[in-house]
Amino acid sequence: MTVTEPSRYVRKTVVLDRERDAALLAWLDAQANTSAAIRAALQAYSTASTITLEEVYRAVQDLTAQVRGGQWMPGPSVSTAESNEDPELAAQLDQLGL
Amino acid sequence: MQTGIDIGYNATKAVAAQRRATFPSAVGTPDRARFSLNGKGEDALVLVAPAHVLVGAEAIHQSRFLHRREDRGWIQSDEWLTLFLAALTELTSGTAVDVDVVTGLPVAFYTDKALVQERLLGEHRVQREGRRGQVLRVANVRVIPQPFGSLLAEVLDDRGQIRRNDLAQAAVGLIDIGGKTCNLLSVNRLAEIGRETASVNVGGWTLVRAVRQWLSQHYPGLDDLRDHPLAAAIQQRNLRYYGEPIAEFAAVVDNLAADLTQQILSEASHLWNGGATLDALLITGGGALLLGDHIRQHWPHAQIVAEPVYGNAVGYWKLARRLWGQ
Numbered sequence: 001m002t003v004t005e006p007s008r009y010v011r012k013t014v015v016l017d018r019e020r021d022a023a024l025l026a027w028l029d030a031q032a033n034t035s036a037a038i039r040a041a042l043q044a045y046s047t048a049s050t051i052t053l054e055e056v057y058r059a060v061q062d063l064t065a066q067v068r069g070g071q072w073m074p075g076p077s078v079s080t081a082e083s084n085e086d087p088e089l090a091a092q093l094d095q096l097g098l
Numbered sequence: 099m100q101t102g103i104d105i106g107y108n109a110t111k112a113v114a115a116q117r118r119a120t121f122p123s124a125v126g127t128p129d130r131a132r133f134s135l136n137g138k139g140e141d142a143l144v145l146v147a148p149a150h151v152l153v154g155a156e157a158i159h160q161s162r163f164l165h166r167r168e169d170r171g172w173i174q175s176d177e178w179l180t181l182f183l184a185a186l187t188e189l190t191s192g193t194a195v196d197v198d199v200v201t202g203l204p205v206a207f208y209t210d211k212a213l214v215q216e217r218l219l220g221e222h223r224v225q226r227e228g229r230r231g232q233v234l235r236v237a238n239v240r241v242i243p244q245p246f247g248s249l250l251a252e253v254l255d256d257r258g259q260i261r262r263n264d265l266a267q268a269a270v271g272l273i274d275i276g277g278k279t280c281n282l283l284s285v286n287r288l289a290e291i292g293r294e295t296a297s298v299n300v301g302g303w304t305l306v307r308a309v310r311q312w313l314s315q316h317y318p319g320l321d322d323l324r325d326h327p328l329a330a331a332i333q334q335r336n337l338r339y340y341g342e343p344i345a346e347f348a349a350v351v352d353n354l355a356a357d358l359t360q361q362i363l364s365e366a367s368h369l370w371n372g373g374a375t376l377d378a379l380l381i382t383g384g385g386a387l388l389l390g391d392h393i394r395q396h397w398p399h400a401q402i403v404a405e406p407v408y409g410n411a412v413g414y415w416k417l418a419r420r421l422w423g424q
Binding site for chain 1: 128129146147148149150200211225227228230240241242246250254258259260263266267287288289417420421
């Protein structure tokens with residue numbers, strides 16, 4: 001009895017639309033090694049950092065704790081900060097390019 | 099995100115709060131070296147959407163077909179918009195970003211500002227090679243006379259507030275030496291004086307062309323050098339021919355630069371009545387590095403701004419911070 005080991009490689013077929021995916025097709029055509037380029041693209045996409053809702057919630061909680069604890073206070077906004085600008089010059093700047 | 103974008107014939111400059119970028123204003127076909135010993139080209143600026151193109155230095159070195167224009171209609175071309183989008187992708191990799199833009203136009207073409215606003219405003223979809231697609235929504239655009247940017251870079255702080263009241267109050271002459279043109283702008287108390295504003299058809303590329311012509315007569319073969327590498331050689335006053343430095347190259351460049359500077363000085367002197375009434379004279383633009391010293395020999399009170407290449411873009415960004423950053 002002969003036992004055939006499964007191939008190391010797997011072949012997948014991807015369908016692209018000539019019109020809608022023209023940019024992708026052009027990119028693929030420009031690659032020296034299409035398979036390697038697709039592998040790299042998939043790898044980059046699948047390992048790109050994704051932020052979960054839980055992480056956002058934890059970050060907001062941390063920030064709230066810092067503000068309550070007085071570790072962080074917002075700086076004065078420009079509108080409330082004392083401005084020594086000449087009103088005529090300030091108006092000139094605000095109108096620039098209009 | 100507030101941005102200052104300066105798209106010049108020579109280079110595109112982009113500034114935002116934490117980032118700045120510059121690359122040659124060149125867009126080409128996406129031809130790439132398949133092998134590189136030093137890894138050069140790995141960080142090439144490649145867009146796959148809205149069109150598949152190579153942008154910047156890699157385009158100059160690798161593209162079989164390179165698009166570089168020097169005419170007024172350039173702002174209506176696909177290449178110009180590509181440079182704008184590529185600049186934004188240098189500033190952010192966010193997938194959905196609201197963008198405010200201040201940019202500039204040459205003094206002579208300033209009447210085209212509505213056209214620029216129209217092209218930039220709205221939603222742009224762009225994708226860099228190796229990145230996810232980005233949706234960049236440009237909500238606000240202001241277009242100001244190009245050299246104003248360098249004055250604003252000196253006058254405003256990073257929040258767009260006036261930090262140099264002396265300069266804001268002053269009569270200032272601005273000499274902005276770009277790739278193709280030199281813009282002369284006179285400003286008093288931050289207001290442009292229209293009758294003292296002009297454009298001279300001399301720029302960094304004029305010097306590059308003059309040097310190329312000299313090379314074609316004396317060093318056949320070197321006149322085939324592409325624009326940007328030749329510009330770099332001119333700036334360094336150093337060029338090799340069959341491996342040997344050209345001994346007279348620096349002197350020839352200086353003589354040609356002096357002749358071109360004379361055209362700028364002549365127009366500026368006429369426009370500004372000799373320059374005696376100006377409190378300050380600022381020289382900016384990429385060409386300032388090539389021609390600025392020759393101007394200072396004529397007007398000792400003239401100064402080359404701290405960052406002539408980025409000067410306008412930094413000023414645009416500071417104005418953007420003032421207008422929309424609060």
